Amino acid sequence: MAFFEMRGIRKSFGRTEVLKGVDLTLDRGQTLAIIGSSGSGKTTMLRCINFLEVPDQGTISLGGEQLLDAGAAKKLSEKELRALRLRFGLVFQNFNLFPQYTVLGNLCLAPQMIARDRPDFKKNKKQIYKEIEEKAYTLLEKVGMSEKAQSYPCQLSGGQQQRVAIARALALSPDILCFDEPTSALDPELTVEVLNVLRALAKENMTMIVVTHEMAFAEEVADRILFLDKGVAEFDGDAKVAFGGECPSQRLRDFVGSIRK
Amino acid sequence: MSFWNVTLFLLNGFKISCLIFLVTLLLGIPLGLPIAFCSMSRFKPLKILSKVFVWIIRGIPLMLQIFIIYYVPGLVFHYQLFANVDKYLLIHYGIEDAGRILAVLIAFAINYACYFSEIYRGGIESVPRGQYEAGQVLGMTKGQIFFRITLMQVIKRIVPPMSNEIITLIKDTALANCIMVAEIIKQANTLAATKALIWPLFYTGAFYLLFVGVLTILLGRLEKKLSYFSA
Incomplete structure (x- = not known):
């Protein structure tokens, strides 16, 4: 069993079925890129992974432990959902940084609440x-932001x-770190610094799932590719094969070709 | 009557105006919050009830609401609640107008709570959904998200519209006049009626102006204090 x-x-919203029975597997330390045109369901997929949405059907397991069986009669409580989201x-x-907190405050708020x-x-x-706080400083150093610890967003x-x-x-310390188009809102010259952080994390064998439009980046960093098309997994497999x-x-060939042009 | 004596006489009335102002804020600011939450409730009947309530309160003149609060106990229950409170406190404690002021305070608190609730609702709804979701993925509870993340951003957003309402409030206190509460304009009217002095009536404007001036400075400071972040 995979990690x-x-x-x-x-998953349906009203009458629109956004995800139509998608499978996904990922090993520990690997990076998965979810790609697809807009409206393909990739963001919804990511939100299901993070339990911001609960799938209507399907199962989710992590490290051999079943986290969700949507078919089961019991609805997840708020508390259970919170525990799952922390993974x-x-x-x-x-x-979505919290504007009224400093950089350091942004990092410390949730850990303090959970403590x-x-x-x-x-x-x-x-x-x-x-x-x-010490952990926060270590992490800020890692992303090259320790000098801005006291700045506001x-x-x-x-x-x-x-x-x-x-x-x-x-x-x-999540088991899996997910990214929802992390560079789409950035100017091209700023995407580099963010992608560099992702590269470094991939090198440290952080398990990551990235929804992205950056094909070059997906090709370089991702071990696996999930290509969604109209709510169906058109391709799920090795990145080398995908590209x-x-x-x-x-x-997928058409999609990659159209973006590379 | 000397200028000084008129000033003191009017000041007695302005004390009542300030009392209505303070108590209305003290009651209205917290009371607006549950009304705002009801208006945003996903439970339809509660939402509709709250919207209709706000519609009625905002749709009827505040003066009429004061009359309704003051007279309805007598008309419906044949018990003149506020007049009796008036009498009781006057006889036993020598406090004047207490029942009338109470009626005014109830009307004002409800009225302003409704206006505040709409400001709160606008403020809460204007906080991007992503802020809430960021709290969710960090495993925070609904309460923690509201108090630690949303609230401060809401406060920052509502300070300017709230300032407007608060400034309106001090001038609205003159409406207490309609059930003979001795606020400042009623006091000036008394002087006009008993001493044939008209100028104190215009002089009352100076009291309001001074009050609003101080208020404007204080609220401006608050706004500035919250400008350290942009939301």
Whole structure:
């Protein structure tokens, strides 16, 4: 069994079926790129992975543990959903940093909230907060933003904001880090700095799922490709095959060709 | 009557105006919040009920609402609640107008809570959905997301429209006049009626102007204080 598996994922909004039974498998330390034209369901797929949407049908398992069986009668409670969401990180297209907090505050807020549930929180509050802050500084260093720890998001460029957003997602040590078109809202010269962070994470064997339009990047970094077309997985397999001349899916070949032009 | 004596006499009335102002804010600001949440509720009946309520309160003159609050207990339950409170407190504690002021405060608090609720609703709905989702993927609870993320951004957004309402409020307190509460304009009218002095009536404008001036400076400072981030 693969590290992360989704089977038969279906999701409808009203009468529109956006995902029509999509499968996905990913091994630990690999990077998966989800590609496809707009309206293909790739963002919905990512939102299902992060439990921002709960699939109507299908199963999700991580590290051999079944996280979701949408067919089961029991609906997930708010608390269960929160616990599940913590297994995954998500970096948004438009960053969504919290504007009223400093960079450091953005990284520390959620870990501090979660630490409140620890039984020793009251006793060791200072120590716990110190550890959270230290970890935040380590992560900021990793994305090259430690000098801006005390800045507010509005004082940063888009690329810097996105790097902070990546650090924020990493602060909760997710098993899988997801990216929803992380460079779409950035100027071309700023995409480079964000992609460099992703490259570094891939090298460290962070398990990642990236929805992207950057074909060159997908080809370079991704181990696997999931090509969605109208809610169906047209191709799910090795990246080398996906971008090679022998790709079995005509649609994917056309898609890659049209973007490369 | 000397200028100084008129000033003191009017100041007595302005104390009542300020009391209505303060208590209305103290009650209306928190009361607007549940009304705003009801207006945004996904539970349809509650949402409709709240919208109809806001429509009625915003749709009827505040003066009429004061009359309704003041007279309805007597008309419907044959018990003149506010007049009796008036009498009781006057006889036992020597406090004047208490029942009437109470009626005014209830009418004002409800009326302003409805206006505030619409400002809150606009503020809450203008916070991008992504902020909420960012909190969700970080495993935060609904309460944590509201208090730690949304609230501050809402406050920043609503300060300018709230400032407007607050400035309107001090001038609206003159409506208490309609059920004979001795606020500042009623006091000036008394002088006109008993001493044949008209100028104190115009002089009351200075009190309002001074009050609004201080208010404008304070609210401007608050706005500036929140300008450290852009939302």
